[in-house]
Amino acid sequence: MNEIESLGLTKQRQAVLQVIREADEHLTANEVFEYARRIRPGISFATVYNSLRYLKNEGLIGDVSFGNDATRYDRNLTRHDHAICNNCGKLVDLDLTIPNALIKQAAERSRFEPESIELTLRGLCPECSRSGDLKNKLKGK
Amino acid sequence: MNEIESLGLTKQRQAVLQVIREADEHLTANEVFEYARRIRPGISFATVYNSLRYLKNEGLIGDVSFGNDATRYDRNLTRHDHAICNNCGKLVDLDLTIPNALIKQAAERSRFEPESIELTLRGLCPECSRSGDLKNKLKGK
DNA sequence: TTTAGAATTGGAACTATTCTAATTGCAAAT
DNA sequence: ATTTGCAATTAGAATAGTTCCAATTCTAAA
Numbered sequence: 001m002n003e004i005e006s007l008g009l010t011k012q013r014q015a016v017l018q019v020i021r022e023a024d025e026h027l028t029a030n031e032v033f034e035y036a037r038r039i040r041p042g043i044s045f046a047t048v049y050n051s052l053r054y055l056k057n058e059g060l061i062g063d064v065s066f067g068n069d070a071t072r073y074d075r076n077l078t079r080h081d082h083a084i085c086n087n088c089g090k091l092v093d094l095d096l097t098i099p100n101a102l103i104k105q106a107a108e109r110s111r112f113e114p115e116s117i118e119l120t121l122r123g124l125c126p127e128c129s130r131s132g133d134l135k136n137k138l139k140g141k
Numbered sequence: 142m143n144e145i146e147s148l149g150l151t152k153q154r155q156a157v158l159q160v161i162r163e164a165d166e167h168l169t170a171n172e173v174f175e176y177a178r179r180i181r182p183g184i185s186f187a188t189v190y191n192s193l194r195y196l197k198n199e200g201l202i203g204d205v206s207f208g209n210d211a212t213r214y215d216r217n218l219t220r221h222d223h224a225i226c227n228n229c230g231k232l233v234d235l236d237l238t239i240p241n242a243l244i245k246q247a248a249e250r251s252r253f254e255p256e257s258i259e260l261t262l263r264g265l266c267p268e269c270s271r272s273g274d275l276k277n278k279l280k281g282k
Numbered sequence: 283t284t285t286a287g288a289a290t291t292g293g294a295a296c297t298a299t300t301c302t303a304a305t306t307g308c309a310a311a312t
Numbered sequence: 313a314t315t316t317g318c319a320a321t322t323a324g325a326a327t328a329g330t331t332c333c334a335a336t337t338c339t340a341a342a
Contacts, residue, residue: 010307010319010320010321012320012321013246013320020332022144023317024334028298029298029299030297030298042322043322044322044323045323046300046301046321046322046323047320047321047322049298049300050320050321051300054320059178061221065208065209066206067206067212067337068158068206068212068297068298068329069298070211070297070298070299071208071242071298072225073300077280082249083247083253084310085253086258087258092251092253092329094247094250094251095250096241096243096246096247097246098260099243101241101256102237102239102240102243102260103262104280105237105238106222106224106235106260107239107264108260108264108323109236109237109265110224110233110235110264111266111272112143112224112226112233112262112264112265112266112267112270113265114262114263114264115227115263115264116262116263116264117260117261117262117263118261118263119239119243119247119258119259119260120258120261121244121247121251121253121255121258122255122256122257122258122259123248123251123253123254123255123256123257123259124253124254124256125253126252126253127199129253135178145291151288151289151339153289153290153336154289169303169329170329170330171328171329183291184290184291185290185291186291186292186330187291187292187293187331187332188290188291190286190329190330190331191289191290191291195289208296209299209328209329210329211328211329211330212330225291263319
């Protein structure tokens with residue numbers, strides 16, 4: 001009995017959790033469905049969504065979403081930040097230390113009771129940054 | 142000829158821009174449409190979307206979006222951060238000073254070429270925070 | 283005026299997600 | 313073993329936000 005099985009989840013929820021834990025990138029619900037059906041053929045799309053909601057409420061997975069793109073699911077449950085590519089949309093995790101003074105400043109100025117705080121860097125990922133150079137070279141810039 | 146008229150925009154785009162500039166909150170496309178049709182009856186939904194995209198590309202408005210909620214449009218073009226309520230979804234602007242060291246750390250660790258950086262505080266807005274207290278009192282906690 | 287390109291329009295199409303109602307699976311009680 | 317009841321699953325419909333498309337209208341320059 002492995003770790004996932006020991007959680008007392010249904011077979012479908014186990015499959016969804018396994019997919020997210022084994023993925024190297026952040027998957028969309030659609031992608032989770034594609035992979036999950038390989039482990040458990042016959043699983044329905046609705047069950048994937050139900051499972052994702054359930055697993056998130058249980059604190060077994062996290063999620064991220066930017067812009068109008070599909071929500072992506074995250075095996076990393078610790079507090080972390082993100083970088084997102086303005087050109088290709090690539091999303092990567094980032095571990096930053098947010099200074100307490102900054103958190104305090106944010107809480108004071110917003111008058112919100114803070115529960116979490118996250119930083120997002122938008123820019124060009126290494127690949128897009130490099131191909132941008134290339135394009136400029138071809139144009140003779 | 143006021144400032145908006147002097148930009149050489151079409152009547153429809155002027156109306157959309159005016160709505161966003163006069164709004165005290167961040168409006169969704171739907172809300173922009175509701176207000177814009179009062180200024181310019183007959184404006185279509187498609188034109189509102191077209192105008193929002195156009196104005197954004199021209200750098201006359203900004204936008205923000207969180208989770209799977211509708212994109213909201215922003216008259217504030219200067220760099221700023223946001224606080225968003227985990228209970229009611231209220232979104233407020235926040236002016237924070239992000240330390241250069243933090244920006245540098247983010248760029249180095251992600252290996253992205255940074256274009257912008259933003260911080261998001263999630264928590265309870267003053268209203269929700271207060272009504273939470275109230276609920277607890279009624280429950281006798 | 284004429285005309286060409288841009289903007290606008292209404293509606294269809296699309297994507298991501300949620301809802302609904304019927305069915306199935308499974309664990310506890312008999 | 314069998315029954316029972318609730319939770320989970322399922323397929324498909326429904327919804328929300330947004331984009332696309334083809335036809336029409338506007339506008340500014342020739």
